[in-house]
Amino acid sequence: MSQPAIWLGVSLKMYFSYQQTLTWCRDVAELARRHPAIQQGEVGLFVLPAYPAIPAVAEIFADTPVRFGGQDVCQAENGAWTGEVSASMLQELGCSLAEIGHAERRRHFHEDKTQIAAKVAMSLRHGLTPVLCIGEEQEGEPAQAIALCQQQLAEALDNAGQQGLQGSVFFAYEPQWAIGAPQPAPDSYIRAVCAGLRDLQTPDGIDLQVIYGGSAGPGLIQRLAGDVDGLFLGRFAHDPKALAQIIDEASALLKEIR
Numbered sequence: 388m389s390q391p392a393i394w395l396g397v398s399l400k401m402y403f404s405y406q407q408t409l410t411w412c413r414d415v416a417e418l419a420r421r422h423p424a425i426q427q428g429e430v431g432l433f434v435l436p437a438y439p440a441i442p443a444v445a446e447i448f449a450d451t452p453v454r455f456g457g458q459d460v461c462q463a464e465n466g467a468w469t470g471e472v473s474a475s476m477l478q479e480l481g482c483s484l485a486e487i488g489h490a491e492r493r494r495h496f497h498e499d500k501t502q503i504a505a506k507v508a509m510s511l512r513h514g515l516t517p518v519l520c521i522g523e524e525q526e527g528e529p530a531q532a533i534a535l536c537q538q539q540l541a542e543a544l545d546n547a548g549q550q551g552l553q554g555s556v557f558f559a560y561e562p563q564w565a566i567g568a569p570q571p572a573p574d575s576y577i578r579a580v581c582a583g584l585r586d587l588q589t590p591d592g593i594d595l596q597v598i599y600g601g602s603a604g605p606g607l608i609q610r611l612a613g614d615v616d617g618l619f620l621g622r623f624a625h626d627p628k629a630l631a632q633i634i635d636e637a638s639a640l641l642k643e644i645r
């Protein structure tokens with residue numbers, strides 16, 4: 388089956404309890420089982436729950452095409468790294484993704500470009516698709532945002548390129564000023580930046596899917612009309628009905644643009 392044309396990813400961050408996570412995932416699994424666009428592989432869905440929920444989430448999504456992964460991953464293979472989770476353990480649990488470099492991790496845990504590049508390489512080495520989060524801190528001009536993202540992307544893929552690692556990377560473009568806001572960045576801004584990001588060069592064998600995150604919710608995917616490969620959702624996917632609506636919109640958009 389070919390790759391989905393639109394990806395919808397959801398990070399649950401630390402919003403839900405364990406039981407709330409399972410209840411939400413069961414609703415999403417049900418949605419995935421009955422939605423033709425998901426079943427036919429036109430719209431892809433991925434979910435990033437908190438680490439302890441991963442084994443139960445794996446069971447819930449077992450008979451669906453929904454992918455799941457960690458909200459972070461350790462840069463080291465294994466060993467004396469208290470509190471960390473290795474890429475190999477994520478893979479063992481059935482994960483196919485690892486989120487890397489989210490703005491909240493950069494802010495609260497001072498993650499830097501060296502760690503982020505090492506995490507990207509470690510994920511690819513273990514067959515995990517990095518969900519690499521990049522975005523400018525302050526609102527400015529699209530050209531400035533593209534230049535900054537280009538530099539951060541090159542730094543993040545540097546180790547992987549040098550090691551000749553191959554695979555897909557979700558480039559989650561998340562302007563930091565739009566995360567946790569009442570509404571996303573303006574449509575024209577997102578379209579201009581994401582169109583530029585899609586043209587960026589990557590090391591041989593690494594392909595990018597550009598998805599937009601930052602207060603994304605119902606209505607946005609249609610307004611971005613084909614300039615992004617998908618959305619990376621947070622709060623506005625907490626209501627499964629809202630997620631269902633976004634899947635419907637993605638499916639309708641694909642019918643329009645094909």
Ligand SMILES: O=C(CO)COP(=O)(O)O
Binds near residue numbers: 489567602603621623
């Ligand atoms: O950071 C995000 C996704 O990882 C976006 O979160 P919000 O949509 O809640 O702003």
